[in-house]
Structure formats: C-alpha cells, structure tokens
Amino acid sequence: MRLTVDGVGYRIGEHQLLEDVCLDVPAGSVVGLVGPNGSGKSTLLRLLYRALRPQVGAVWLDGGQLWKLPARQAAQQVGAVPQEQPTEFEMTVLDTVRLGRLPHQRLLSGERADDRRIVTEAIERVGLTERQGRTLSQLSGGERQRAVIARALAQQPSVLLLDEPTNHLDVRYQHELLTLLGRLGLTTLVALHDLNLAAQYCQQVVVLGAGRVVAAGPVGTVLVPDTISHVFGVGAVVVRHPVTGAPQLLFHPCNEELRP
Amino acid sequence: MGVRAAEPAEAAERRRSDAAEISPADDLAPGRARTVLVFVAAVLVLAAAVVAGTCIGSVAIGPGAIANVVEYHLRLTSARPGTGTDAIVWLVRVPRVLLGVVVGAGLAMCGASLQAVVRNPIADPYLLGISSGASVGATLVITLGVLSSLGVYALSAAAFVGALSAAAIVLVLSRSQGSLSPMRIILAGTAIGYACSAISSLLIFKDPRAEAAQTLLFWLLGSLAGATWGNLWLATVVVVAGGVVLWAMGRHLNALQAGEDTAAALGVDVNKLRRRLLVVTTLMAAAMVAVSGAIGFVGLLLPHAARFLAGSDHRRLIPLSAVLGGAFLVLVDIGARTLASPEEIPIGVITALLGTPFFLWALRHAGRRGRGGV
Numbered sequence: 018m019r020l021t022v023d024g025v026g027y028r029i030g031e032h033q034l035l036e037d038v039c040l041d042v043p044a045g046s047v048v049g050l051v052g053p054n055g056s057g058k059s060t061l062l063r064l065l066y067r068a069l070r071p072q073v074g075a076v077w078l079d080g081g082q083l084w085k086l087p088a089r090q091a092a093q094q095v096g097a098v099p100q101e102q103p104t105e106f107e108m109t110v111l112d113t114v115r116l117g118r119l120p121h122q123r124l125l126s127g128e129r130a131d132d133r134r135i136v137t138e139a140i141e142r143v144g145l146t147e148r149q150g151r152t153l154s155q156l157s158g159g160e161r162q163r164a165v166i167a168r169a170l171a172q173q174p175s176v177l178l179l180d181e182p183t184n185h186l187d188v189r190y191q192h193e194l195l196t197l198l199g200r201l202g203l204t205t206l207v208a209l210h211d212l213n214l215a216a217q218y219c220q221q222v223v224v225l226g227a228g229r230v231v232a233a234g235p236v237g238t239v240l241v242p243d244t245i246s247h248v249f250g251v252g253a254v255v256v257r258h259p260v261t262g263a264p265q266l267l268f269h270p271c272n273e274e275l276r277p
Numbered sequence: 278m279g280v281r282a283a284e285p286a287e288a289a290e291r292r293r294s295d296a297a298e299i300s301p302a303d304d305l306a307p308g309r310a311r312t313v314l315v316f317v318a319a320v321l322v323l324a325a326a327v328v329a330g331t332c333i334g335s336v337a338i339g340p341g342a343i344a345n346v347v348e349y350h351l352r353l354t355s356a357r358p359g360t361g362t363d364a365i366v367w368l369v370r371v372p373r374v375l376l377g378v379v380v381g382a383g384l385a386m387c388g389a390s391l392q393a394v395v396r397n398p399i400a401d402p403y404l405l406g407i408s409s410g411a412s413v414g415a416t417l418v419i420t421l422g423v424l425s426s427l428g429v430y431a432l433s434a435a436a437f438v439g440a441l442s443a444a445a446i447v448l449v450l451s452r453s454q455g456s457l458s459p460m461r462i463i464l465a466g467t468a469i470g471y472a473c474s475a476i477s478s479l480l481i482f483k484d485p486r487a488e489a490a491q492t493l494l495f496w497l498l499g500s501l502a503g504a505t506w507g508n509l510w511l512a513t514v515v516v517v518a519g520g521v522v523l524w525a526m527g528r529h530l531n532a533l534q535a536g537e538d539t540a541a542a543l544g545v546d547v548n549k550l551r552r553r554l555l556v557v558t559t560l561m562a563a564a565m566v567a568v569s570g571a572i573g574f575v576g577l578l579l580p581h582a583a584r585f586l587a588g589s590d591h592r593r594l595i596p597l598s599a600v601l602g603g604a605f606l607v608l609v610d611i612g613a614r615t616l617a618s619p620e621e622i623p624i625g626v627i628t629a630l631l632g633t634p635f636f637l638w639a640l641r642h643a644g645r646r647g648r649g650g651v
Binding site: 063066067068087088089090091092093095096097099100101102106107108109112113115116117119120122124125168169172178 | 392393396398525526528529531532534535536537538539541542543544545546547584588589590
C-alpha cells in the first residue's frame with residue numbers, strides 16, 4: 018500500500034509546525050524522515066497515525082483518504098511505534114503485543130484463536146518469544162523497542178510508522194532494528210536522528226526543515242553536502258561505506274576557520 | 278504480516294518447527310492458569326467475608342441461623358426464624374454486608390479505571406473532587422437544613438448533587454482546546470477539592486451546634502451503617518451497570534494506559550474515550566458517596582493489589598479489583614462494627630490504618646519482583 022501526504026499543514030496558535038508537506042512512500046519501501054530537532058518529524062508522524070488531525074491537506078492510502086476512514090479501520094491499515102514513555106503500570110511483553118489486536122476486535126468479543134496466533138507470530142518475528150512473560154521494564158532498551166514493534170505488527174498493518182525507534186539504543190541494536198524493518202516488507206516511514214543510518218537502510222529520504230520538505234528522493238541525491246549544511250547547519254563530506262557501499266556522511270563545523 | 282521472502286531459508290525453517298512445538302494456546306496457558314487460580318481464591322475470600330460479616334456482630338449468630346433467615350426470605354423454606362434474629366440478620370446485617378460488597382467493588386473498579394485514564398498510580402475514585410463536593414452538599418443539609426423536605430434522603434441527595442457538581446466543574450476546567458489532559462484533570466480536581474473543603478469548613482465553623490461537625494466528620498470518613506434494602510438496590514444497579522461498561526472498555530483502558538499516542542495509533546478516539554470513562558466513573562463514585570460517605574483508600578489500594586496478583590490487563594483487572602474490593606470492605610466493616618463496640622469506628626479510619634502497611638509491603642514486594650502495578 019502506498020502512502021501519500023498531500024499539502025498537509027498544522028499550526029498551534031502562531032506556530033506553524035508543518036506547512037504544505039508533500040511526500041510519497043511507495044508500497045513496500047522504507048523511507049527515512051530526517052531533519053533537525055523541532056523540524057516537525059514527530060508532528061508529521063502524529064498526523065499519519067491519527068493522534069493529530071491535519072488542518073489542511075490530505076493523507077492518502079492508495080486511493081482512499083486516511084482521515085475519512087473510521088478510527089478502527091485506519092488502525093487496521095496503519096501501525097505505529099510512537100516515541101512514548103512506557104507507563105508506570107507494568108505490562109508484560111505479551112499484554113503489550115496483544116494490544117495490537119484492538120482494532121480487529123469488537124467491544125465485547127473475546128480473544129480468538131486467530132488473535133492468539135497473530136500475537137505469537139509477531140512476538141516471534143521480533144525474537145522475543147522467550148521473554149514474552151517479562152514486563153517491559155525487565156527488558157533492555159532494544160528489546161523494549163522490539164516489543165513495541167511487535168505490537169504494531171500484531172495490528173497487521175500495510176503501513177508502518179516509527180518515530181525515532183533507534184533513540185537510546187546501542188549501535189548493535191540500532192542496526193538490528195533497522196535490518197528487521199527492511200525485512201518486514203511493509204510500507205515504512207521512519208523518523209531517524211542519525212543520517213548515516215538513514216543513508217544505509219532507507220531507499221529514499223525526506224528532509225524536513227522548519228516544518229517544510231526541503232528535499233526528498235533517493236539517498237544519493239538528497240543527502241548531499243549543500244542540503245546538509247543548509248538544513249542542519251553543519252558541513253558534510255560524502256564517502257562510500259567500504260563494506261556496504263552505502264553513502265555515509267562525515268561531519269565538520271560549518272565555519273571555515275575551524276577546519277584543520 | 279508482510280513479506281517473508283527476504284528471510285534466510287533456515288530461519289524460516291526454524292520458525293516453522295518452533296511454531297509446531299509451541300501452539301499459541303499452550304503459549305498463553307501458564308498465565309491463564311494463574312489468573313484462574315487467583316480469581317477462584319479471591320471469590321472464596323469474598324464468600325468467606327460475606328458469611329463472617331453476617332455472623333459477627335454485637336450478637337453472634339451461627340451460620341445455620343443465618344442460612345435459615347436467608348432461605349426463609351427467599352421462600353426456600355417455611356421454617357420461620359425467631360423475630361429478633363430475623364430482624365438483625367435480614368434488616369441490618371445482610372443489607373449492610375451486601376452494601377459493603379457493592380461499594381467496595383465499585384470503588385475498586387473506579388480506581389482501577391481512573392488510574393489508567395490519567396496514567397497515574399495515585400488516582401482514586403474521588404479524583405474529580407467528588408468527595409469534597411459531596412461534603413459540601415452534606416454540610417449544607419446538616420448546617421442549614423437544605424432539602425429538609427426530602428427527610429432521611431436529604432443527606433444522600435445533597436451529597437450526590439454536590440459530588441456531580443464538583444465533578445462537572447472539574448471537567449469543564451480541565452478542557453483545553455477540546456481535549457482533556459490528565460495533568461489538568463488532576464490539578465483542577467485538587468483545586469476544586471480545596472475550595473469545597475473550605476466551604477464545608479466555613480459552614481461548620483459558623484454552626485453553633487457541636488454535633489454538626491461530628492456528624493459531618495463521621496459521614497466524611499464513611500460508614501455502611503446507613504445500609505437498607507432500598508439504597509442497596511440503588512447502589513447495586515449503578516455499580517453493576519458501570520462495572521459492565523468499564524469491563525467492556527477493558528482493552529481500550531489497556532491502550533490508554535500504554536499512552537495517548539499509542540491508543541490513537543490503535544484506533545482509539547482518546548478524548549471521547551476519556552470523557553466517557555470519566556462520566557461513568559463519576560456517576561458510580563457519586564452514587565457510592567451518597568450511600569456510604571467518602572470511604573477512602575479502597576479505590577486507591579485494591580487496584581494495585583489486583584495488578585500485583587494478575588497483571589495490568591483491564592479485562593482481568595476490573596473484575597479482580599471488584600472481587601478484592603468487595604471482600605476487603607466487608608472485612609474492614611466487621612472491624613468497624615466490633616473493635617470499639619458498642620461504638621462504631623468510621624470505616625475510613627480502618628481502611629487507612631490497615632491499608633497503609635499493606636500498601637507499603639506491596640510496594641516493596643512489587644519492586645523486588647519487578648511485577649505488579651506500582
């Protein structure tokens with residue numbers, strides 16, 4: 018399923034958080050959403066997983082408008098991994114992932130064998146089968162993030178949205194997680210802090226700056242020194258990763274005098 | 278669930294064999310067996326509490342005599358019990374014990390739900406200023422004789438109206454740009470609570486009669502002494518209806534507990550859900566405050582005990598809180614009636630005295646095991 022954002026805007030009072038945002042995530046591809054702090058990445062994702070309603074513009078899933086669907090139906094198509102503090106109340110991995118079945122269940126219905134199978138599969142998919150009885154606080158950061166991804170997978174969505182899923186993770190888990198995303202085969206839009214992770218794991222990248230799309234397209238054409246210095250205020254040199262061949266960035270301060 | 282083609286063949290093979298070994302039903306079985314066990318034990322404790330509560334009192338009455346009275350009134354036997362025993366059991370103890378079950382269950386369910394609604398473990402059924410609103414209503418009756426035309430129902434009616442008014446004000450104050458933020462709910466509830474307390478205190482302070490303060494205090498700390506079949510039915514209908522709604526919303530409560538954004542992404546209309554849950558719990562709590570005063574601690578504590586025993590899935594948590602809350606309040610009421618006999622101790626005093634050490638123990642225990650809600 019293809020996700021298209023068409024001229025979306027959102028403001029709170031005087032603050033224009035997003036303005037005329039257009040982007041396109043082709044079916045089954047992983048698109049990275051990058052930009053400095055406060056550029057509107059989280060706000061944009063929240064408009065897509067329906068935590069906020071866009072004030073202008075439209076969001077399309079193939080030929081249908083996301084915001085015209087009933088909330089439950091939308092959640093059957095779009096799964097999300099928001100940036101959210103876990104609750105004070107301890108939930109086990111199993112209970113967390115079972116939540117993902119919510120959009121498929123009726124108010125009074127029990128849990129069907131189908132639901133159980135899908136939950137078990139989702140937990141397996143992220144490799145947490147042996148830890149499903151643990152509470153989230155008993156897991157490592159990487160495992161916790163995977164549990165939340167399993168919850169989104171249990172929704173059986175066609176589109177997956179992730180808000181900085183690699184935050185606070187060790188290098189190894191960052192790479193594990195993004196490898197997993199690549200294997201899922203879902204239409205994926207992932208906000209990333211780390212430009213090099215985006216360059217390595219995303220087919221396309223969208224750069225947000227001050228609530229607008231500054232550049233979008235294949236990694237090689239978007240993550241170039243001019244765009245980087247303009248949006249992030251830092252100088253960059255592009256090199257090839259000697260092992261993977263992906264473009265990678267080396268950063269330096271913009272100020273010429275600081276260069277050695 | 279996505280395309281698996283990219284996965285190495287051996288991993289897929291391993292997964293298939295795992296899936297054959299662990300069927301989904303077996304997978305969930307250990308937790309389920311434990312939950313069933315916990316429920317059976319809790320129901321047994323509740324049953325024992327109800328029997329004990331009917332037997333124990335200023336006059337001890339044996340279970341056989343109790344059974345006779347109950348059977349006689351349910352028309353299961355024609356053997357007429359002694360008049361004195363009949364009056365004590367049927368008109369005083371049975372309604373009182375059953376009211377304890379209903380109010381205890383209702384408070385615990387409200388507490389469990391509200392803790393998820395505002396994602397705060399110290400939320401209790403009186404979060405929206407319900408107890409202090411009720412106290413203003415009750416004080417107006419006691420000091421100024423408001424609603425005196427309603428006779429014995431004046432106190433309950435005034436408390437109910439006072440509770441609902443306070444909650445309505447809190448809800449209006451907590452709205453910001455069409456949404457209800459937990460932080461605003463908690464702050465507005467606290468502010469209105471103080472304002473209402475000030476009003477009650479002023480009214481009592483201005484009243485020349487010493488017993489006015491005493492009446493209010495006793496009522497504020499809660500008591501099941503006012504139980505009659507009439508107010509028992511009323512409370513039962515409200516608590517059962519509200520409890521069914523809360524249980525049906527159990528999975529939505531789970532989503533809310535996980536966080537606003539998570540709930541939204543799972544297809545939950547967060548604001549609408551919060552509003553509905555607040556209205557349901559407010560009606561329940563106001564009805565309970567009207568019949569039994571503001572009994573503290575049950576609604577705060579028992580949900581945590583239930584979480585500790587069965588985890589924080591509200592489909593389990595709501596019913597388990599109800600059973601534990603009912604059992605707890607009946608047991609505590611036995612103490613309230615007998616410890617200082619012939620005087621009665623306000624039930625809120627005992628819930629707090631018993632509750633605090635238990636709460637602290639559970640807190641330590643939960644911390645060590647890393648399980649449970651606190």
